[in-house]
Amino acid sequence: MQDDQTRRRFLVSSAAAATGLTIALPDLAAGQQLPLTPECRGKNELTIRQTEGPFFKPSSPFRTDLREPGLKGEVFVISGLVVTRSCKPIGNALVDLWHADGNGDYDNKGFRGRGHQFTDSEGRYNFITVRPARYPGRTPHFHVKVQAANRPVLTTQLYFPDDAGNARDPIFRNELVMRYVGDRTPPVARFDFVLDIA
Ligand code: FE
Numbered sequence: 001m002q003d004d005q006t007r008r009r010f011l012v013s014s015a016a017a018a019t020g021l022t023i024a025l026p027d028l029a030a031g032q033q034l035p036l037t038p039e040c041r042g043k044n045e046l047t048i049r050q051t052e053g054p055f056f057k058p059s060s061p062f063r064t065d066l067r068e069p070g071l072k073g074e075v076f077v078i079s080g081l082v083v084t085r086s087c088k089p090i091g092n093a094l095v096d097l098w099h100a101d102g103n104g105d106y107d108n109k110g111f112r113g114r115g116h117q118f119t120d121s122e123g124r125y126n127f128i129t130v131r132p133a134r135y136p137g138r139t140p141h142f143h144v145k146v147q148a149a150n151r152p153v154l155t156t157q158l159y160f161p162d163d164a165g166n167a168r169d170p171i172f173r174n175e176l177v178m179r180y181v182g183d184r185t186p187p188v189a190r191f192d193f194v195l196d197i198a
Pocket of ligand 1: 053055100138141143
């Protein structure tokens with residue numbers, strides 16, 4: 001009984017949080033919070049590849065909000081651009097994101113913390129989800145696949161700028177660290193993907 005009440009309260013507060021945050025996302029999509037200037041500076045800035053890891057699942061849901069009841073963790077927004085090596089935005093590029101939850105667990109039965117979308121005509125993507133936690137051997141990270149239409153898939157991982165676990169993770173790379181956009185609640189991080197396209 002007690003558990004049911006707790007669960008119901010959790011569901012209600014999740015729904016309220018989701019409603020509040022759907023207001024912020026169109027602002028991001030409209031570029032009001034995300035400067036369109038790409039952070040890339042040319043050929044040397046190609047986004048590096050990293051291992052897919054063992055927990056990728058194909059056919060993730062098409063969506064921006066990866067939260068579902070039961071996805072534990074603090075709300076987190078990740079946003080950015082997909083651009084060519086000459087920094088031109090790539091519209092209609094696939095961005096598929098999957099990650100562990102705030103306990104360091106992947107949802108391998110369903111699709112909590114998993115989803116994909118396509119960049120808008122100016123190359124923008126954004127996801128609202130939760131901040132993943134460390135799990136044994138790994139600093140917190142997002143897994144991602146990015147693909148321009150009819151081009152090879154870029155598989156990589158993204159990291160948090162402020163996690164002490166980074167220094168102890170042999171896979172961690174500085175080039176794949178996200179950058180916070182201001183000091184927002186929930187936090188908004190940015191990462192621009194540079195694909196090997198002219
Ligand atoms: Fe992982």
